Amino acid sequence: MGKSTNSAIFLDNAATTRTDPEVVAAMLPWLEQNFGSPATLYSMGSEAKQAIESARQSLAGLIGAESKDIFFTSGATESNNWVIKGVAEARAGKGRHIITNEAEHHSILMPLRHLEKKGWDVTYLPVDSDGLVDPDAVAASIRPDTVLITMVHANHEIGTIQPITEIGRIARESGVAFHVNAAQTVGHIPVDVQALGADLLSLSGHKFYGPKGVGALYIKRGVRIIPLLHGGSQEKKRRAGTHNVPGIVGLGEAARIASRDLVAEADQLGSLRDYIFAWVEENIEDVRINGHRRRRLPNNVNFSLEGIEGESIMLSLSYPTAEGARPVFISTGSACVSGSLEPSHILLALGMPAELAHGSVRISMAKGETREEIDYALEAIAAVAGRLREMSPVYKRGNKKCAAFDKTEGCDCEAAG
Amino acid sequence: MGKSTNSAIFLDNAATTRTDPEVVAAMLPWLEQNFGSPATLYSMGSEAKQAIESARQSLAGLIGAESKDIFFTSGATESNNWVIKGVAEARAGKGRHIITNEAEHHSILMPLRHLEKKGWDVTYLPVDSDGLVDPDAVAASIRPDTVLITMVHANHEIGTIQPITEIGRIARESGVAFHVNAAQTVGHIPVDVQALGADLLSLSGHKFYGPKGVGALYIKRGVRIIPLLHGGSQEKKRRAGTHNVPGIVGLGEAARIASRDLVAEADQLGSLRDYIFAWVEENIEDVRINGHRRRRLPNNVNFSLEGIEGESIMLSLSYPTAEGARPVFISTGSACVSGSLEPSHILLALGMPAELAHGSVRISMAKGETREEIDYALEAIAAVAGRLREMSPVYKRGNKKCAAFDKTEGCDCEAAG
Amino acid sequence: MYSEKVMDHFQNPRNMGEVENPDGVGEVGNPQCGDVMRITIKVDEKEDRIEDVRFKTLGCGAAIATSSMVTELAKGKRLDEAQEISKKVVADALGGLPPQKMHCSNLASDGLRKAIEDYRSRHGN
Amino acid sequence: MYSEKVMDHFQNPRNMGEVENPDGVGEVGNPQCGDVMRITIKVDEKEDRIEDVRFKTLGCGAAIATSSMVTELAKGKRLDEAQEISKKVVADALGGLPPQKMHCSNLASDGLRKAIEDYRSRHGN
Ligand SMILES: Cc1ncc(COP(=O)(O)O)c(C=O)c1O
Ligand SMILES: Cc1ncc(COP(=O)(O)O)c(C=O)c1O
DSSP, X not given: OOOSTTSOXXXXXXXXXXXXXHHHHHHHHHHHTOXXXXXXXXXXXXXXXXHHHHHHHHHHHHHTOOGGGEEEESOHHHHHHHHHHHHHHHHTTTOOEEEEETTOOHHHHHHHHHHHHTTOEEEEEOOOTTSOOOHHHHHHHOOTTEEEEEEESBOTTTOBBOOHHHHHHHHHHHTOEEEEEOTTTTTTSOOOHHHHTOSEEEEEGGGTTSOTTOEEEEEOTTOOOOOSSOSSSHHHHTSOSOOOHHHHHHHHHHHHHHHHHHHHHHHHHHHXXXXXXXXXXXXXXXXXXOSOSSSBOTTEXXXXXXXXXXXXXXXXXXXXXXXXXXXXXXXXXXXXXXXEEEEOHHHHHTTOOHHHHHTEEEEEOOTTOOHHXXXXXXXXXXXXXXHHHHHOSSTTOSSOEEOSOBTTTBOOEEXXX | OOOSTTSOEEOBTTTXXXXXXXXXXXXXXXXXXXXXXXXXXXXXHHHHHHHHHXXXXXXXXXXTOOGGGEEEESOHHHHHHHHHHHHHHHHTTTOOEEEEETTOOHHHHHHHHHHHHTTOEEEEEOOOTTXXXXXXXXXXXXXXXXXXXXXXXXXXXXXXXXXXXXXXXXXXXXXXXXXXXXXXXXXXXOOOHHHHTOSEEXXXXXXXXXXXXXXXXXXXXXXXXXXXXXXXXHXXXXXXXXXXXXXXXXXXXXXXXXXXXXXXXXXXXXXXXXXXXXXXXXXXXXXEEOSOSSSBOTTEEEEEETTSOHHHHHXXXXXXXXXXXXXXXXXXXXXXXXXXXXXXXXXXXXXXXXXXXXXXXXXXXXXXXXXXXXXXXXXXXXXXXXXXXXXXXXXXXXXXXXXXXXXXXXXXXXXXX | OOOHHHHHHHHSOSXXXXXXXXXXXXXXXXXXXXXXXXXXXXEETTTTEEEEEEEEEESOHHHHHHHXXXXXXXXXXXXXXXXXXXXXXXXXXXXXXXXXGTTTTOOHHHHHHHHHHHHHHHTTO | OOOHHHHHHHXXXXXXXXXXXXXXEEEEEEGGGTXXXXXXXXXXXXXXXXXXXXXXXXXXXHHHHHHHHHHHHHTXXXXXXXXXXXXXXXXXXXXXXXXXXXXXXXXXXHHXXXXXXXXXXXXXX
């Protein structure tokens, strides 16, 4: 986030974050000088081994785990696939039922769909209009053949934080393995595997200022899981493959930094987030806040702008035409997926009508974000919204208007003025 | 490979190679500046997308593939697991038989063992005393229910290059999918997916001066394979997960450099290799060359020293005691695996007696290796061998001596002088 | 993802708005799908020519750019010629569209055709 | 992987070789397993004490270091004391061994015990 007038304002940190310069600095010696493999006995290898063990400790410290329960992977997608396929396979003898919710990340939903094709039964619990899962519904859906409950800690799109502790307690009482996908929370809000009651927990380095292509899975001692990557004896034979030493060192450094900065970051971004909500409601018409107002990630803001479409908002913001204007990078829940413009399944799971989901804007901030940048971005968003609404054939056409939104009642559309 | 007297001589490049400084330089902008995800539409994302597409082209060029058939992974271990599990699952309807050989890498053998537990039938073809698979044996083992043949291009331990083209032809004629694990060959000798007749081909960046934690799988158009990592729509929905942009860019750069340097490297290292064999046979007693003399990787040397054990050779070389001595890093087929010193399954597959396998030394060179360093290393090896043999209670005890080695006849052990 | 020409039409759309007292109106798409295009035309009756044409569009970058391009292509054309403007013609004029945008967000030529039909039905042919 | 003490004994093994005209010889291990230790001792018969002890070892770093350490520990000890030198005692004296090396490559104390037994059997007790 440079300070020159023309530099971009990056507000898509839920997709990926800048690699912290301290992290890059920590990685460089392992890219440039010591390239040894930790599997080897000679000095270069031992140093690499020490480096990854120290990264393991930093990461364990960040999430309240023992370091021997941390297994490095290529990212949360791998961790999630590993959990779903590996626990399913390890526990298939006990049963073939898994519980999750409708608003999960694709790296959870797609492996589950795959299991369904192979005869597994998956319960997709609904979420309420704020995106929350009801712990009672989790309890009610547990069956004798349930072997896994997997819940995202915080949703990547709307930032809603699930009642993980409650769900964890229910899982423990029922003897069902409990997996938490903490890709969006680790490094941003306190995550403690014990407090959450997690048996397994996924995370990804690049979501909290670490490198891309590296992540981890926490596996509580005693939890049975079949490897996803079979092969060499790395990671106690549970995850094969030559260690990505620079990546792992970077992940460890990101964990160390997060342990230091997390609370301050959450405070700072939390107030900016609330400021944004207030500003948007004050200054933009026909806008709706998505996700829970308080139980949400401090760095996440999501709202829908009636009558316009997200990709065009995003493009207008990122390629501004005015001389000297700063590009603003945000994301939207309106994505062009293979041939049709599909609104995010997460927004739809809230009960939101598709046309509103198409108009959604996600702002996700990084630590150090400034009020100045946010003000700039907000003015830009308001201007773009105005311009696109002028272009829109449906905005304020007068025949339909969405009143206060409530999932159970749906969008209350009525003929208006 | 610095030039100062005390710097280490790294001869374990089959385990992992130094990341080429040009590769590191190519990666840095993607670590330090542009951290965008290629999945996003704004400028940072588009640039990242262009960068990975250009890496895909470089890599495709190196192996004679079309770039749309290249899929990025976290390394050869993932690629191999993906192939074995993904092709098995996609073709299970046709049959449940897979053909491989005894001397494969663990990232092939372990997923196969796993499939065996689930009811698959695997034929492990023997190799001869040079490590070669007999194509006729492959042809003879094909059954109506055979769905996959997987063969390593060159063995990582003894460097023997398999008759892949012949096996590829047999696979094609039988309509069986053919996978080549080219982790050791890509970037070192010419690899052309067409010429080899490969339907699938695995590779790993760090084996040819690229970064660790990134690799690829070539999947010929039309070959059916179920994803290993389900989730987002990256890599045409075949391999989910946020792209490791710096890693992929580094892999592409390594491919570009290899396309340029490969032939010269193979020439230079090939003569050094032959020089080493000649030197060792001339200067060290009771030594045996492992692997095929000519059909082998140019950078690979492997021999067994009678009467001593590999780990102690390796440790002695890497922690020399003499003032100013240079450490020499090699590897050995004698590995301490969970509680017992196990000789490499690859050396045993050659029919070698375990005691000789324990005394094996692998020298694997990198481009730019110098005759001076090699001479230094050879003298060091000879000295260490002498010292350890003096310490050995079994060397030249006079009661046993291994004559010329031939797999079918086994080690010809007889009472000697 | 988008060509320069697409970005140009997206950023500087031509003929945005509504023709006053239009002779024909065509609307296609569906807000639930994230794409709605409304094309209004003014027709020079004597010449059977499109005198003026404007668009209003809700949709993604491609939807806006193709709308803008369709109006550019249609303006001044005879109705029978304008009716021939296909999705492909529009996409080609923009230097190509990403494959996944070829169909969903490239409805403007349908909108134009609808507007022409509307004009014809109102004028009895 | 190895402690400094292990590396020291590996690099500078004490009492390497064979006692001349040994009073007892113990050999354990198997070349197929990559580990063979041969311990030879000279016994001060009057004192029932190990006067000299030497080792020859084929094996990994731990095998050599533990052999060296066993001879250090045994030298000058009474036979009954020397017999008490266990794998654990050797490993502890070396500042610990990697877990996977604890058993396979730490046979030297068995070798020593065998050498003592050999001495005793030859001397009739
Ligand atoms: C909630 C959540 N889970 C999983 C992932 C997958 O992470 P990665 O792409 O690093 O594998 C992401 C990010 O893409 C995410 O936001
Ligand atoms: C022949 C062979 N296959 C596969 C691999 C696995 O590669 P990686 O550890 O990079 O996943 C290696 C190296 O370890 C290898 O030498």
